[in-house]
Amino acid sequence: MTRLAPSSPGSGDDCLVVGGGLIGMLTARELALEGWRVRILERGEAGAESSWAGGGILSPLYPWRSPEPITRLAIWSQRRYQALAEQLRAESGIDPEWYxxxxxxxxxxxxxxxxxxxxxxxxxxxxxxxxxxxxxxxxxxxxxxxxxxxxxxANIRNPRLVRALRGSLDHLGVPLHEQTPVTGWLKSEGRIEGVETESGRFEAGCVILAGGAWSGNLLAGTRVSADIxxxxxxxxxxxxxxxxxxxxxxxxxxxxxxxxxxxxxxxxxxxxxxxxxxxxxxxxxxxxxxxxxxxxxxxxxxxxxxxxxxxxxxPEGVPLIGPHPELEGLWLNTGHYRNGVVMGPASARLLTDLLMGWPTRLDPSVYAPAPAEV
Known part of the structure; x- marks a missing residue:
């Protein structure tokens, strides 16, 4: 896999994150902490969809029934959530209320x-x-x-968590464009180089799709198996x-x-x-x-x-995390179904490690997007 790394000063955004919910903001934060220049594009209001609406239980329901890939992400996140909440409080002044x-x-x-x-x-x-x-x-x-x-x-208070994440991104200097729905991909010779929006074009070295329930629409026609x-x-x-x-x-x-x-x-x-x-x-x-x-x-x-x-x-609630199987430059972090909050930190860290070309804490193969059957 080709390693991606932050570009040189003045060369524009390293990465665009499509989707300003919990998964998109956590991913952008991880990349920003690694020195990347990241920009988030959100179709509505940041964190206002399932990230805000969920209950915030930091465990799958009946966790012993969950597929093993869900369990791995959940346990990794559970062991780090209290520290993450404290970090977000320090960066934003907002307590996510880990309880x-x-x-x-x-x-x-x-x-x-x-x-x-x-x-x-x-x-x-x-x-x-x-x-x-x-x-x-x-x-x-x-x-x-x-x-x-x-x-x-434990549980965490979703609305306060997304507000704290937004404050953390402001602290880190990550631009977040609300009311900016993506309408298409900018492609060149099989590579994604940015997106089209109702507000204009945005270009970057890579694009991460973290669009939640809207991800399926954006992936339609891209030849990836993604029943979201x-x-x-x-x-x-x-x-x-x-x-x-x-x-x-x-x-x-x-x-x-x-x-x-x-x-x-x-x-x-x-x-x-x-x-x-x-x-x-x-x-x-x-x-x-x-x-x-x-x-x-x-x-x-x-x-x-x-x-x-x-x-x-x-399908089965297992998210897609990794590079698009056919479109270079497009990466996915989506499809978390009922467990986005508890799997979010691990998902963001896994995708960041993949983008950096570093050894991963979890086996990425079980989350890798697959080509659509023809």
Whole structure:
């Protein structure tokens, strides 16, 4: 693989990042810290799509069910997230609110599988009895009967995380152009040399596509196997008092996430609705009902907000990270589906190592984009 490196002073941008969500901003930050001149182009508002809308659990749901490539990225990131949050706070003045709560899974029915998975990956995991569960989370209703306790799991407050990242990029001098949708690629003899936008042309030594749910549209016709589509998720947030709920709770593929200030998120739906971000009353009722079934006290808590976001759905949720198989100069970091927050730091570091031509911390072959079948 040809090594890319920062260009000489005055020669323009080293790299364009298409997409100003969490993945794009993390990638741009890693490159900027290595001395690259990076520019981000965002179709809307930076960090305002799935990066803002998600819950921020720093673990896959039922992680022992995840494909191994997801697990590798997640564990690498988990071990570094607290330090990253502290760095972002120092650079931006905004606290992303990394919050060590642990996660209680209340319905897995897979205790043995979970225990072996944790042992194989060097992670702490317990199979608590009902008395222990009640002590871990007194706000629970009926005893689950079959629980998994993951004490190392934390969560982070997505809106504050993306604001802190934006502040870090400002601190590092990374330009970020909002309301600048990319409309096409600048090509020369099979190489991508920049992009066309509604605001004009941008040229650079390489282009990284980190466009989330919109990546599939931009990759259409480029002869790469990239089944990335929008998958709508709706969530609600309750207003309660601090420490009303102590743990991230998971049951029936739905979760409850406590924040430090007492807000409690409940999510999430999985809906094939295209690019429609409309919220529905049916989903609101479902989310409230499931949340109250886990924590009865939420029945007396007001729902402060209800919103929807679009995840970048991909086969099995394994992201594409690496060079486009046919277009030189185009690199991908996209398709993270439900786990963009927890996989983000590792994904950004992996792509940066590949661009630098350095040894990678993780095997890149399992994330490498493949040519489309013809």
């Amino acid at each position: 060590h709560t642990g996660m209680l899974v209340l319905d897995s029915g897979e205790g043995s599988k979970a225990r072996y998975w944790a042992r194989d990956h060097g992670l702490r995991l317990e199979l608590p009895d009902n008395e222990r569960v009640a002590k871990l989370e007194p706000a629970l209703g009926t005893a689950p009967g079959d629980a998994v306790w993951m004490p190392e799991v 589509r929008p998958v709508r998720g709706q969530m609600v947030v309750f207003r309660t008092t601090p420490d009303r709920i102590r743990r991230v709770l998971l049951r029936h593929d739905h979760y409850i996430i406590p924040r430090r200030d007492g807000h409690v998120l409940a999510g999430s739906t999985l809906e094939e609705a295209g690019f429609d971000k409309t919220t529905t009353e049916e989903a609101r009722r479902q989310l409230v009902r499931l949340a109250v079934s886990m924590v009865p006290a939420l029945g007396n808590a007001p729902v402060e907000r209800h919103w929807a976001g679009l995840r970048p759905g991909s």
